[in-house]
Amino acid sequence: MLSINWPAWSETGMAVNHGVNIDMIFKPISTEDAINAFGSIIHKSVHRAIIGELDYESSMIEKLQIGLSKSIRGIINKHKNSLISNTKNIDTLADVVLKGRKDSDYTQAEIKAAKIWGNIFGLQEVNIFDNFYDLGGDSVFAMKLVNSLNKHLNVNLSIVDVLNYQSVNELGAYLDEKGLNNESTIELNDVAVLKRAEHKEFYPVTSQQKAIYLLYQRFPENISYNTPIIINIEGNPDIAQFEQIFRQLIKRHESLRTSFHMHKGVPVFKIHDDVTFDIKYSEAVGTPVEKIINSFIRPYCLEEPTLPRVEIVKTGLLNYTLMLDVHHIIADRTSVGIMLNDFFNLLKNNPLTEIAAQYKDYAEWQYSYYNSEAIKKTEEYWLDVFKGEIPLLDIPTDYKRPPILSYEGESVKFSLDEKLCDELNSIAATANTTINMVLTSAFYILLNKLTSQEDLVIGCNVMGRTHEDIQNTMGMYVNTIPVRSYISGDLSYKTYLDNVKNSCLLAYDNQNYPIERLLEKLDFKRIQNRNPLFDVCFNMMNIPDSIGSDKEISLQGLVIRPVDFENKTAKFDITLSASLSGNKVEMFMEYRTCLFKRNTIESFIKHYIEILEVIKDDINIRLNDILLKNDIAVIKYEAEDDGDFILD
Structure with a gap:
């Protein structure tokens, strides 16, 4: 037997x-x-x-x-x-001077937490009573703190923990109260462990990559996931040197030499050891830059190594345009910043620090996590959020929605001036939150005013770098997660802002869950001309770039500055993006041109700013009392009429 x-x-x-x-x-x-x-x-x-x-x-x-x-x-x-990171010795972090107590008597938990705060915020002195938000903390800093605390102290804290205990003093007390600082009694935090992936032919794609790859299979000519960067160069660039630097970057970052395939019915990626890379050079003196850029941006074949495309075009006697493009499946916005930072360091002959992990290590970790017991709690959270009927946003449009998704789009830029930003920051401080949450809550209110719907779901971008060792690794980590919010007109704005903050933070804490699995669990019926769960997004782009739109770099006799251009695509019906620029907030609203006219989007922006102006004057105003100066009346689409928005 x-x-x-x-x-x-x-x-x-x-x-x-x-x-x-x-x-x-x-x-x-x-x-x-x-x-x-x-x-x-x-x-x-x-x-x-x-x-x-x-x-x-x-x-x-x-x-x-x-x-x-x-x-x-x-x-x-x-x-x-082979573990890339177990608990890292906290002694490797730079020491900081602690302040706040006259007797200079600090607990071990406070000393350790202060070292981590100093490392994240770039401080040499840390007052244990300084508030997280007062130091300029936001969701990005919160995630970095969580990653570092979990790694160095061998604990399993969440973003909510960091934002509930907003000073070193409070956080240290929390660590002591929970016994989380007693390393001898804690088992290894498996979520914080990343190990080196074994060498093999194929690796499982991550959930972020899977969504993009499956979309690519449906729409191979789609260029909405191209991430082009255009740079103007004054001087005589050494093209051979540039070419050699990019070859070094391709060797350094495995993501830049990756191809994608279906293997036994499952999407996978393959890392290529030997690839050929050349910079394309041409001359087009007198040709409009926009025409040059449009001819450069073209679809990728993901079954071939997704190398960065680089082209340098001479447009004048001492004037060149450098065009760089990478596909979003191998590089998120942070990754593009990493690549540019590496490029400029090598151009200055500065040595690069060793990369702690490669993207395949993260992919293998995610695959194991998705098949572990640890994911159950996260799954329960999402199933609870989306229990019952899932709302479909009924935002009025100028044109009838086409039968299949279209990715043609445009964007309208605008900015919030320094005075308004100061007032919004004051509101955020009063509500113990960030300007990110203020801008997000105002967007929910705008959608409520446009649709009269009280149950709303929007997509919000999160960095997705939930481990300290992948902070400088190129790859596709960013997640667009659904955040559900309920609006009642009887609520005060302050109360609603707190609700939005709590909803966002809980979603951030549970971001390591594949949306496609959630859709399967919900038995979600896809609609051909809609995105699943949400069609509008808010994106706080608080990620520093190596070369921003307002920056200029001078080196080796060259003057290098970015070229501002519009990539005429749209991934969603509407995406509202914001980024901090000095004391101002730069924003743009991206939209599908198959649904909206430009003047309609401009009216949305006008109403959005109206909402911000109202709430900055009265944080306790009832949501029903937020009245727009120009109510929007809509002529519904009919066969003989394209429809339009009319401002009364």
Whole structure:
């Protein structure tokens, strides 16, 4: 008689049917592997067997109470040694001077937390009573703090924790109260562990990449996921030197030499060791720059290595246009900044620091996390948020929505002046939040005024870099997560702002969950001409660039400055983006031209600014009392009429 113990099956059986195809020690087994293993075991002289692939990342494997061969024990030890980051010694961080107490008596938790705060905020002195927001903290700083605290203190804090305990004093007390600072009593935080991926032909795409790749398969000519950067150069650039630098970058960042494929019905990516890269050079003196740019931006073939495209065009005697394009599937906005920063450092002959991890390490970590017990809590959060009927935003449009999605778009730029920004920052300080939340809440209010809907879902971008070791790694990490908000006209703005803040922070804390899995769990019925869950987005682009639109770099006899241009695409019906620029906020509203006229979008922007002006004067105003000076009346689309917005 032969008795076999099986782990959970990944493709069939009760475990899959009930959503519990996970195991504490073994990875889920495929049907093909199970059949092959069964065929092998029946020819062996054994009466009892356990068939499965050990999950070497599991914290439970050390507690396994069965005999293991020396070879398997050796593999376990090898995996332990391959961890990119376990708990990193906090002594490697720069020391800071603590202030705030006359007797200079600080707890160990305060000393450790202060070192991390100083490292994140770039401070040499830390007052333990200084407030997170007063130091300029926002969601990006909060995520960096969480990553660093979890790594260096071996804990599992959330963004909500950091923002609930907003000073070193409060955070230190919280760590002591929960016993989280007693390293000897804490098991390793598995979420904070990243290990080096083994070399293999294919790696699983991340959830961020999967969404883009599946869309690419439907619309291979779509250029809305191109991320072009245009730079003007005055002087005589050494093109051979530029070419050599980009080759160094391609060697340094594996993402820049990656191709995408379907393997056994599953999307995967492949890293190429040897690739050919050249900068294209041409001369087009007298040709409009816009025409040059438009001819440069073209679709990618993702089945080929997604190298950066670089072209230099001579447009004058000592004038050149450098055009750089990378596909969003291999580089988010932060990654483009990393690449530019590396480029300029190499141009200055500055050495680059070693990269702690590559994107494949993150991809393997995410795959393991998605098949672990840890994801269950996050899944419960999202299923609770989207229980019941999911609202479909019924925003009025100028034109009838086409039967399939169109990605042609334009954008309208505007800015919030220094005076208004100061007043909005004051509101944020009063409400114990950031200007990001003020701008987001005002956008919800605008949508409510346009649609009269009280249940709204918008997409919000998060950096997605939830581990400290991938902060300087190129790849596609950014997530657009759905944030649901309920508006009641009887609420005061201050109360509603707090509601938006709480909804956003909880969504940020649970960002490590694949939206496509959520759609499957919800049995969501896709609509061909709609995005799933949301059609509008708010994006706070508070990520510093190496060369922003208002910056200029002079080196090696060259003057380098960015070229402001409009990439005429739109991923969603409307995306409102904001970025801090000195004491002002620069904003733009991107929109689908198949749905809206430009003057309609301009009227939306006008009403958005009206809302900001109202709330900065009275934070306690009822939402029903926020009245727009020009109410929007809409002529509904009819077959003989394209429809239009009319300002009464």
